[in-house]
Amino acid sequence: MAETSRFTLHNGLRVVLAPDPTAPVVGVAVHYDVGFRSEPEGRTGFAHLFEHLMFQGSESLEKLAHFKIVQSSGGTFNGSTHPDYTDYYEVLPSAALERALFLEADRMRAPKLTRENLANQIDVVKEEIRLNVLNRPYGGFPWILLPPVLYSTFPNAHNGYGDFTDLEQASLDDCAAFFDTYYSPANAVLTVAGDFEPDRARDLIEKHFGDVPHRPAPPKRSFAEAPPAGEVRGQHTDPHAPLPALAVGYRMPDPVGELDAYLANLVLAGVLTDGDGSRLQQRLVHREPLVTDIGAGAGLFGPFEARDPDTFSITAIHSPDVSAERVLAAVDEELEKLAATPPDAQELAKVTARWSASLHAEHDRLMSRTLSLGAFELLYGDPSLVSRLPDRMAAVTGEDVAAAAKALRPDSRAVLLVEPEGGAK
Amino acid sequence: MTSVDHRSAEEIGRTATGPRPVPELGAQKAAADLSHVDTVLSNGLRLLAVRKPTVPLVELRLRIPFGGTAPLHAATAEVLAETMLTGTARRDRIEIDTELALIGGELDTVVDPERLTISGNGLATGLPTLLDVLADALTAASYVDEEVARESARLVERLAVSRTQPRVIAREALLRHVYGDHPATREVPQAADVEQVTPEAVRALHTAAVLPRGSVLVIVGDIDPERIAADVERVLGGWSSDASAVVMPGLPEVTGGDLLLVPRAGAVQSQIRLIAQSLPRTDPRYAALQLANMTYGGYFSSRLVENIREDKGYTYSAHSGFEFTGTTATVGVDADTANEVTAAALLETRYELGRLAVVPPTAEEVESVRQYAVGSLLTATSSQAGLASQLAALTAAGLGVEWLAEHPERVAAVTVEEVAEAALDFFAPARFTGVVVGDAATLAPQLTALGGVTVGEPGK
Numbered sequence: 001m002a003e004t005s006r007f008t009l010h011n012g013l014r015v016v017l018a019p020d021p022t023a024p025v026v027g028v029a030v031h032y033d034v035g036f037r038s039e040p041e042g043r044t045g046f047a048h049l050f051e052h053l054m055f056q057g058s059e060s061l062e063k064l065a066h067f068k069i070v071q072s073s074g075g076t077f078n079g080s081t082h083p084d085y086t087d088y089y090e091v092l093p094s095a096a097l098e099r100a101l102f103l104e105a106d107r108m109r110a111p112k113l114t115r116e117n118l119a120n121q122i123d124v125v126k127e128e129i130r131l132n133v134l135n136r137p138y139g140g141f142p143w144i145l146l147p148p149v150l151y152s153t154f155p156n157a158h159n160g161y162g163d164f165t166d167l168e169q170a171s172l173d174d175c176a177a178f179f180d181t182y183y184s185p186a187n188a189v190l191t192v193a194g195d196f197e198p199d200r201a202r203d204l205i206e207k208h209f210g211d212v213p214h215r216p217a218p219p220k221r222s223f224a225e226a227p228p229a230g231e232v233r234g235q236h237t238d239p240h241a242p243l244p245a246l247a248v249g250y251r252m253p254d255p256v257g258e259l260d261a262y263l264a265n266l267v268l269a270g271v272l273t274d275g276d277g278s279r280l281q282q283r284l285v286h287r288e289p290l291v292t293d294i295g296a297g298a299g300l301f302g303p304f305e306a307r308d309p310d311t312f313s314i315t316a317i318h319s320p321d322v323s324a325e326r327v328l329a330a331v332d333e334e335l336e337k338l339a340a341t342p343p344d345a346q347e348l349a350k351v352t353a354r355w356s357a358s359l360h361a362e363h364d365r366l367m368s369r370t371l372s373l374g375a376f377e378l379l380y381g382d383p384s385l386v387s388r389l390p391d392r393m394a395a396v397t398g399e400d401v402a403a404a405a406k407a408l409r410p411d412s413r414a415v416l417l418v419e420p421e422g423g424a425k
Numbered sequence: 426m427t428s429v430d431h432r433s434a435e436e437i438g439r440t441a442t443g444p445r446p447v448p449e450l451g452a453q454k455a456a457a458d459l460s461h462v463d464t465v466l467s468n469g470l471r472l473l474a475v476r477k478p479t480v481p482l483v484e485l486r487l488r489i490p491f492g493g494t495a496p497l498h499a500a501t502a503e504v505l506a507e508t509m510l511t512g513t514a515r516r517d518r519i520e521i522d523t524e525l526a527l528i529g530g531e532l533d534t535v536v537d538p539e540r541l542t543i544s545g546n547g548l549a550t551g552l553p554t555l556l557d558v559l560a561d562a563l564t565a566a567s568y569v570d571e572e573v574a575r576e577s578a579r580l581v582e583r584l585a586v587s588r589t590q591p592r593v594i595a596r597e598a599l600l601r602h603v604y605g606d607h608p609a610t611r612e613v614p615q616a617a618d619v620e621q622v623t624p625e626a627v628r629a630l631h632t633a634a635v636l637p638r639g640s641v642l643v644i645v646g647d648i649d650p651e652r653i654a655a656d657v658e659r660v661l662g663g664w665s666s667d668a669s670a671v672v673m674p675g676l677p678e679v680t681g682g683d684l685l686l687v688p689r690a691g692a693v694q695s696q697i698r699l700i701a702q703s704l705p706r707t708d709p710r711y712a713a714l715q716l717a718n719m720t721y722g723g724y725f726s727s728r729l730v731e732n733i734r735e736d737k738g739y740t741y742s743a744h745s746g747f748e749f750t751g752t753t754a755t756v757g758v759d760a761d762t763a764n765e766v767t768a769a770a771l772l773e774t775r776y777e778l779g780r781l782a783v784v785p786p787t788a789e790e791v792e793s794v795r796q797y798a799v800g801s802l803l804t805a806t807s808s809q810a811g812l813a814s815q816l817a818a819l820t821a822a823g824l825g826v827e828w829l830a831e832h833p834e835r836v837a838a839v840t841v842e843e844v845a846e847a848a849l850d851f852f853a854p855a856r857f858t859g860v861v862v863g864d865a866a867t868l869a870p871q872l873t874a875l876g877g878v879t880v881g882e883p884g885k
Contacts, residue, residue: 022479023807024454060444064735068726069447072793074800077725093800095453102448113434123738127694131741131761135694137589172434180431195454239691242585275531276511276522286518289575292582319582350526357529357548360480364808 011214012186018193026194027370028100029089034182036160045162048081056117059110083306094195105208137240142247143300149234150249150414184215191374227251241420247315249414254308264400269296270351291316339406342398356390462650468665469638474650483646484813491541492673499611500618506536507576514565549647573624595696595862601884639670641820645813682858686880688865695767695863699758701856712835713843719794739770768871782853785845
C-alpha cells in the first residue's frame with residue numbers, strides 16, 4: 001500500500017488520501033464522529049435512522065438521485081452505524097471520483113430532511129429490524145442483547161437498532177438538531193483511496209467541500225462507567241432459536257489509550273477460538289464436545305470500531321443437554337490455564353500470521369481499505385497505524401496474553417442466556 | 426434534541442448559492458491485462474492461474490462437480506465436506522490447522538447439489554504448504570470414525586439452526602415447488618439422513634467422486650502463473666483417476682404458474698420468492714438480458730427497489746438476480762415484507778414485471794445499468810478474492826479470463842431495443858412462478874384475492 005497523506009480544510013474537515021493505481025477504481029468515504037452511543041434517551045435507533053435519511057436527497061439532488069448517480073457511474077455505495085461513528089462510502093470507476101466527492105459534499109452541506117422521507121425510512125428501518133432481529137433465530141445476538149446486561153448507563157446499554165416506539169416518535173426537528181450538532185465538517189473525516197492523482201484530488205476536495213460552512217465539533221463525551229461489581233446475568237427467550245446459546249461479556253482495556261493491551265486481547269481471542277487448534281475449539285467443540293460453535297472477539301462488530309468502553313465477548317450455541325454452567329466452567333478453566341501458563345511462540349505465531357494475512361486481504365478490497373483508513377483517522381488520529389498493526393500484534397508476548405486472560409474475571413462480567421421458546425417453526 | 430440552537434430542517438436543506446450541477450465523468454482507464462495460464466493438467470484437472478500482485482497473498486478455489494442421485498447423497502456429501510480436512514494419513518486435524526495458520530492460511534470446504542468447492546488463501550510465500558495440504562486431503566483424507574461421528578452430530582445441530590432461518594425455509598420451499606424431487610432441491614440435507622451416514626460411505630464417496638477430471642482449480646495472487654502450472658502438476662500428480670467428476674442431472678425448464686403460499690404460523694415477516702427460466706452467460710443475448718434484469722431489480726436504482734422500498738417502504742431489501750446451473754440459468758426475485766403489506770408488495774412486484782415487459786426501458790435507464798454492469802464488474806474483480814470467485818464461477822460454464830476481459834465490450838454493444846426484447850421475452854409475469862412463505866392465516870385472504878396464488882405445502 002502506498003503512503004497515506006493527510007490535511008485539514010479551513011472548515012475543519014480532515015482528509016486522508018491513499019493513492020494506489022493497481023486497479024482503475026476509487027473509494028470515497030466520510031466518517032462522522034457520532035454513533036448510537038450518542039443517542040439521547042427516548043430516541044433509541046436514531047443515529048441509524050438518520051443514516052438512512054442522508055441518502056434521501058440534498059439541495060442539489062432529488063430523492064433517489066444519490067443512488068442513481070453512483071450506480072449510473074458504475075459505482076456501489078452504502079453506509080453503516082457503529083457505536084462511535086457513522087460511515088458513508090462509495091467505490092466507483094476512477095473516472096467518477098469528482099462525482100463521488102460532489103455527492104458527499106452536497107449532503108454534508110445541505111441534506112434535504114423531509115417529513116415524508118422520515119416516515120418512509122422509519123418503515124424501511126422497521127423492515128430491516130424485522131429481517132435482522134425479530135423474524136430470525138438469534139437475531140441481535142449478542143450485539144443488541146448483551147450490552148444491556150454488561151452495562152448500566154443508557155449510552156452503553158441501549159438497543160442501537162432502536163425500539164419501534166422510539167423510532168415512530170422521531171421528529172423532523174430531532175433530525176435537524178442531530179445534523180447541526182454532529183454532521184459538521186469539523187466532526188468528520190473524508191477518505192479517498194485507490195486510483196487517483198493526489199494533487200488533483202486535493203483541488204477537487206477544496207472545490208467541493210471548501211465552502212461547507214464550519215460549525216464547531218461537539219465536545220467529546222465520555223461514556224465511561226464502572227465495570228460490573230460481580231457476575232451479572234440476563235436471560236432472553238428467542239421465539240425462533242432451536243438451541244440454547246450464551247454470550248459472556250467482559251470489559252476490555254481502552255482501545256485507544258491502551259492499544260497494546262487491547263491488541264493482547266485480540267491475540268487472546270485468536271488463541272481461544274481461531275481455528276481447529278485453538279484452545280476453546282479443541283476442548284469445547286472437538287474433545288468434550290459441549291458446544292456446536294464457539295467464538296471470541298473484541299468489539300461486538302469486530303475490533304477498532306469503538307472507543308472506551310469496549311466489549312470482549314465469548315459466544316456459544318450448545319445442545320439443551322449441556323448446561324450453560326458446564327460451558328462457563330470449561331471456559332473459565334481454559335482462561336485460568338492461559339493465565340497461569342502463557343501460550344508458546346508457535347501458538348502466538350499462528351494467530352499473528354493469520355491476522356496479518358487477513359489484514360492484507362481486507363486492504364486488498366478497496367471498500368474495506370477506505371473505511372479502515374477513515375476509522376483509524378477518526379478514532380486514533382492516525383490512518384497509517386493500520387499498516388503497523390501486524391508488527392504491533394507480532395510484538396504481543398505470551399505474558400501479555402496471559403495477563404489479558406487473567407483480566408477476564410468471572411466476578412466482573414455479564415452472562416446472557418438465550419433460551420429457545422420451544423417448538424419454533 | 427441535542428443542541429438548543431439549531432436550524433430547522435428547511436433551513437438546513439438550502440444554501441445561498443442554491444443547487445449545483447453534477448460533475449461530468451472523467452476518462453476511464455481500462456483494467457490491467459491479467460497475465461495467466463489456462464491449461465489442463467495430465468490428470469484432467471483444468472488449472473487457471475492468474476497473476477495479481479496487489480497484496481502478498483494467494484487465493485485458491487477448487488471446484489469439483491459432485492452430482493449424485495442416491496437417496497443419502499446430499500447427507501453423505503455434507504458429512505464429507507465437514508470432515509475432509511479433519512485428518513489425513515500424514516496429518517491430524519490440529520496439524521492441518523497449525524500448518525495452515527503458520528502461513529496465515531485457511532482451507533474451507535462447501536458442498537451443494539452441483540459441486541464440492543474447496544476455497545483457500547494464505548501468504549503467497551506459503552503457497553507450497555497450501556497446495557501440499559490440499560493434495561494431502563484430496564488423496565489421503567482419512568475420515569476416521571470418531572471425526573465422522575462428531576462432525577455428523579454437530580451437523581445435525583447446525584441443520585436445526587439452519588432450518589429456522591426464514592431464507593433457508595423459503596429457499597427450500599421454492600426449490601421443491603419448482604423442481605419437485607430433483608437432486609437440486611437438496612441443498613440442506615435432512616438431519617435423519619445425516620444420522621445414517623457411516624464413515625465407510627463417506628470414504629467410498631470420496632474415492633468415487635473427489636476426482637480431478639472435469640474439475641477446475643483457480644489460483645489468483647502474487648504468483649508467477651507459468652511456474653505455478655509446473656508446481657501444481659507436481660504436487661497434485663498423485664491425484665488421478667480415469668473417471669470424470671459427476672455432473673448433476675440437468676434441471677427441468679421452469680414454466681410459469683401459480684405461486685404457492687406456504688404457511689409459517691406466527692411469522693412477523695413474509696418471504697416473497699419468484700423464479701423464471703433465463704439464459705446462461707454463453708448465450709449471445711445474455712448481455713441484453715443482464716441489463717434488463719438490472720433495470721427490473723438487479724441494483725438499488727432499479728424499478729422494483731424504487732417502488733417497494735423507496736416509494737412505499739414495504740421492504741428493507743428487494744432484489745432480482747440470475748442463478749447459473751449447469752448449462753442453464755434462472756432469474757429469481759426476492760423481497761421480505763411485513764405481513765400487512767405482503768399482498769401489496771406482491772402486487773407491485775408483479776406490476777413491475779409486467780411493466781418491464783410491455784413498457785420498454787428508456788435509453789436513460791439502459792445507460793445507467795450499462796455503466797453499473799461494467800463498473801461493478803471492475804470493482805468486484807479489483808481484489809484477489811473477488812477475482813478468484815468471479816473466475817471460478819465463469820469456469821463452471823467453460824469460460825475464463827477472456828470472457829471477463831471482453832464482457833465490457835459486449836455490454837457496450839447492447840442496444841436499447843435488444844434490452845426491450847429481452848425484457849419482453851424473459852420478464853413477462855406469465856413466465857414466473859414461486860412461493861410466499863408467511864403467516865397464512867393473516868396473508869391468505871388478500872393473496873388469494875389477487876389471483877394466481879394457492880395455499881399449500883410445496884412438492885405435494
